[in-house]
Amino acid sequence: MPPIHRRDQAMPLRTLLVHGDADSQMPVRMSLATDVARRHHAKLLVIFALQGRSAAFLYAQHAPADVVSRQIRAERLRAARIGARLADRAARAGIGLAWRAIEGRPDTVLAQQAAAADMLVLSQDSDDAASPLVAPVTLAAGKPVLCVPRGGPFASCGRRVLLAWNGSREAARAAHDARPFLRQAERVILFTADDETSAGTSAEDAASHLAADGISVEIQRAPLNRRDPGQAILGAASDHGVDLVVMGAYGHSRLREWAFGGATRTVLRSMAVPTLLSY
Structure with missing residues (x-):
């Protein structure tokens, strides 16, 4: 865990x-x-x-x-x-x-x-x-x-937050790093795809831990249905009208160059709101 x-x-x-x-x-x-x-x-x-x-x-x-x-x-x-x-x-x-x-x-x-x-x-x-x-x-x-995101400007950042959760170390790190935003947010959605959650910390345990720090979250679930997890995150961010996405970054070194994994790459290619990445 x-x-x-x-x-x-x-x-x-x-x-x-x-x-x-x-x-x-x-x-x-x-x-x-x-x-x-x-x-x-x-x-x-x-x-x-x-x-x-x-x-x-x-x-x-x-x-x-x-x-x-x-x-x-x-x-x-x-x-x-x-x-x-x-x-x-x-x-x-x-x-x-x-x-x-x-x-x-x-x-x-x-x-x-x-x-x-x-x-x-x-x-x-x-x-x-x-x-x-x-x-x-x-x-x-x-x-x-x-x-x-390229373009802008952005009227707000961090008032309505979507925290992408799959129980991994990277997701836990992102939740930790985003605390300053989460504490001030008017709404925090902990978004998880039922078929994407790893064997790590459950969405309920993550929400309980954040609540102990005075951060109230809403758990939202959505099946991937063969979608890229990044597409699911982008869809949820749009559906809920958030102004900040928080997610763990997944990457590797390839031929001496750092490259992102699939979900992170998908979000960053098509992002419409500021996105906080933690690795």
């Missing part, structure tokens, strides 16, 4: 680490992270991964040294401008924000810096992403990841 963590081990949210970049989804994930930080009295840490120097090694033979040097300086300057702008906006909103620019691949940098935060905030990978972030960061960081 996978352990369900003691209530005094559930830590509050104090620091949210946000992936800093100049991509089109940066305003969406910053908006959501700011809203979560405000509700939980947390601060924000924005991490920019600088790849200019590593790119210089790849293209040094094809580009003059002064061109490469200018690209590196421009990347640092861009991160500094974005970081300063974000810090100013956060200060006006009464939220503490610090930012750092660190050289390295984004997945490596974010996973390494996760030790300085309670949760990471990343955007959903695009279908054609050359270097996906969510899988390698979630499976290597050792901290929960709040994945924000």
Whole structure:
């Protein structure tokens, strides 16, 4: 039976680490992270991964040294401008924000810096992403990841929560990591597929444990009927109008690259609301 963590081990949210970049989804994930930080009295840490120097090694033979040097300086300057702008906006909103620019691949940098935060905030990978972030960061960081769907914005996150439950260690970890959200939620649905539950903790025992921490949950069951468990989770989230899905992440290392298992991959490919992943 996978352990369900003691209530005094559930830590509050104090620091949210946000992936800093100049991509089109940066305003969406910053908006959501700011809203979560405000509700939980947390601060924000924005991490920019600088790849200019590593790119210089790849293209040094094809580009003059002064061109490469200018690209590196421009990347640092861009991160500094974005970081300063974000810090100013956060200060006006009464939220503490610090930012750092660190050289390295984004997945490596974010996973390494996760030790300085309670949760990471990343955007959903695009279908054609050359270097996906969510899988390698979630499976290597050792901290929960709040994945924000592309598009947005989102009016709320964590008021109506669907907790996907199959009795596994990963599900128990997700329930533990989501405690700050579950305690503030107006409604928590513990969703389980009768033919998917493992030999671990039952939905009733999980609900009883959460109730001991003052978290009231509704148990909802649905048969898979040969559906992918991920599709069942997506359907339940839509049916109940939730604004946050919480689930355990399942993954493995393949050819030195981290990859998600089927249900997790299905949810993240078609997600419509923010999803909290724990591994």
